[in-house]
Amino acid sequence: MQYLVSVIDSTAGLATDEEMAAINEFNDRLQAEGHWVFAGGLGAPTSATVIDNRGEEAMFSDGPFVESKEHLAGLWIWEAPDLDVALRLAAEGSRACNRKLEVRPFLTPFE
Numbered sequence: 001m002q003y004l005v006s007v008i009d010s011t012a013g014l015a016t017d018e019e020m021a022a023i024n025e026f027n028d029r030l031q032a033e034g035h036w037v038f039a040g041g042l043g044a045p046t047s048a049t050v051i052d053n054r055g056e057e058a059m060f061s062d063g064p065f066v067e068s069k070e071h072l073a074g075l076w077i078w079e080a081p082d083l084d085v086a087l088r089l090a091a092e093g094s095r096a097c098n099r100k101l102e103v104r105p106f107l108t109p110f111e
Contacts, residue, residue: 001105002037002079003086005093008100009073014041019098026096030078035089037077045071073099 015023030036045064052059064071076093080086083105090101 001082001086002077003083004104004106005076005078005086005090006072006102006104007041007074007076007097008070008102010070015097019096022096022098026093030076030089035078035080035085037079039074039076041074042072070100 027036027039046062048062048064050061050063050065052061074097078086078089080089083103086103086105090103094101
């Protein structure tokens, strides 16, 4: 089963050097244990563009889709045998990156 793990942040700053060291160590462990699929940090919400092409022509808007105190700062995709393992890893990941995490299972794999 694969899980989307969203990193939730309430600051505009990047991870500190200490946080990055902890994240890198955690990522190395995820890879060694076979849980790693993909990970990446995201630009600030102000760098987002929202596209809505449900009408007659595409509409492009600057900024995030939702105005909020918190935003998506990055993500992991993990492979785990079940939700309990994913949640245990998320607790460790939250401590490593010093941010809240949201865990969501993928419903069906896309091939």
